Amino acid sequence: MNAETIVIVGAGQAGGWAAQTLRSEGFKGHIVLIGNEPHRPYERPPLSKAVLSGDAHADTTALHKLDAFDLLNIDWRPNVSATAIDRTAKQLHLSLGSPVRYDKLILCNGGRARLLNIPGADLPGVHTLRSIEDAAALGKTLEAGKRLLVVGGGWIGLEVAATARKKGMAVTVVEAMERLCERTVPPAMSDFLLRLHTSEGVDVVLGAGVKQLARNAQGSLTATLGDGREVVCDSVLVGVGLVANDELAREAGLECDGGVLVDAQCRSSDPDILAAGDVAAWHCEWAGRRMRLESWQNAQEQGIAAARSALGTEVNHQPLPWFWSDQYDVNLQIFGMPALSHQLVVRGDQASKSFVMFFLDDGKVVAALGPNSAKDLRFARRLIERRTAVDPLRLADTSVPLAKI
Ligand SMILES: Cc1cc2nc3c(=O)[nH]c(=O)nc-3n(C[C@H](O)[C@H](O)[C@H](O)COP(=O)(O)OP(=O)(O)OC[C@H]3O[C@@H](n4cnc5c(N)ncnc54)[C@H](O)[C@@H]3O)c2cc1C
Known part of the structure; x- marks a missing residue:
């Protein structure tokens, strides 16, 4: 070249x-x-x-x-x-x-990081997370016994909530949509995330936006939600997208x-x-x-x-999308782009912390996701890449090894 x-x-x-x-x-x-x-x-x-x-x-x-x-x-x-x-x-x-x-x-x-366009969004103690400096500033506020408000129930918000809970903080997550990670996962997975966080002691508020943030007389922060409810906290992480x-x-x-x-x-x-x-x-x-x-x-x-x-090389950038998130003892991975129109096939016990959700389009596996299922998801990835037509009953049957499908 x-x-x-x-x-x-x-x-x-x-x-x-x-x-x-x-x-x-x-x-x-x-x-x-x-x-x-x-x-x-x-x-x-x-x-x-x-x-x-x-x-x-x-x-x-x-x-x-x-x-x-x-x-x-x-x-x-x-x-x-x-x-x-x-x-x-x-x-x-x-x-x-x-x-x-x-x-x-x-x-x-x-x-x-997208900012909140509300009164009080720029108060000290209100953080976003993108850079090393952001992590250092937010990290300083993560102290056992203190209260963190996470605005936004997407991946970054949920990961920060998990990290803060592990540190012994009281954590509230406020999400404007009716379910967690609505943009990227189907309802069944949002339900899993909700169960996970509530079982870890996070207070999750869905369908409510934050209208205002203000410093109160005690020196902490008060968030007023759209429905009038108030959340008092010591610091805020705003995770509302990019x-x-x-x-x-x-x-x-x-x-x-x-x-x-x-x-x-x-x-x-x-x-x-x-x-x-x-x-x-x-x-x-x-x-x-x-x-x-x-x-x-x-x-x-x-x-x-x-x-x-x-450099002049012919490329065709079309990788199978892969995303992961770590929260508490859960490693969640997503391959492909699950959509509401896909047929959902669940392999394993959805109430547990390890199962796989397959997404079928016209009988073929087009996406898969699941917590703590790295090995199965490696097979799932191959099924997706080969656009394999599968029998949903066999796929859901954990007694049939995925390698045989
Ligand atoms: C907290 C956090 C956790 C994440 N966790 C996961 C995860 O678990 N799994 C996953 O798959 N992905 C995760 N991601 C997403 C992943 O990290 C991003 O998709 C990735 O960093 C994007 O890389 P990039 O190079 O496009 O952008 P960046 O890494 O943001 O790099 C862009 C750089 O350009 C600089 N810049 C901007 N404007 C200018 C300018 N005008 N002049 C010069 N420099 C400029 C920026 O400061 C920055 O340094 C996470 C992201 C964040 C923030």
Whole structure:
């Protein structure tokens, strides 16, 4: 390939993988990695789990060991923001230093935590969770006997609730929808999550939004819910989703729609600009629609795909979506994109902490999920990837080994 300078915006997971892949694919040119954080690329999942609880140091999240990162010979610019793309001059403007010229530009600038637009949302003690610094600030408030309010019953909210309960805090989760993780799992799984958290002592309030946060006379925080109820707490974690950082692309005239629109080659509407990870939206064949996939797996695989594509290799980024979450003693994994229209087949006892839910479309397995069922889910993954037609009765029968299906 003849590109001499490849610039990556965002030194996160996708950006880190893109940079590493450029080198492993033999690119000898100049790689500039612009990151507005002080850290080398790192992985975020532990921020709501072991790093938040203090069981792991933030350094353990780094994508590369220091010497391995140095060997990549990357022109890494920490604490620098990309501020504008000049597509005519093929230059990227920065918050610090001269603009950098690019032959190919890969946008891996992720997203930011969505904020609550209510009075009191910016009070001290109200946190969001995206970065190492966020985890450190929230972690300081996790103390046995104190009260945490989690606004938002999605994955990050539930993981933080679990971590805080393990620390001995009193935890309330308030979710505006009628069920937990409504966007990503079917009702039966939401019910499982609800049972799990209530059995661990979390007070879960569904179908209620937070209208206002205020500091009370005792110095703690009072949240007023839509139905007038009040929740008093010492700190608040707002986990109400992510906003893609697509302004840079939008202002440069690239096609965006809640994310930078790319094809399966990770190319935006400007073929010299690619995007990957949380910021990128593309037509996911497994979901049958355009979407952003906010997951560890997608950040890595799309980062790799974008780098290869920038080097001129034909790629087709259509991985089977895989997501996991750790809460208490439960490791939950999801393969594929379960939908309400799918036929649900449950294998195992739904009242236990280990079972698998299969999702069938036209008799074929298209998605599967379950708590503490890594081995079965490995088989499930194969059934999905091979689009296997199955007999639902055999699938549900735990006396029939999955390997035989
Ligand atoms: C707390 C937490 C827990 C998670 N747990 C799981 C999990 O259990 N399982 C799972 O599958 N996924 C999980 N995820 C999701 C997963 O971590 C993300 O999907 C992944 O980090 C996305 O990677 P990315 O590189 O696209 O974005 P990021 O990792 O966010 O990287 C983007 C980088 O770009 C920087 N940036 C933004 N704008 C600019 C700019 N203008 N100039 C320069 N730099 C810029 C940002 O500061 C950031 O460093 C979790 C996420 C969080 C936050």
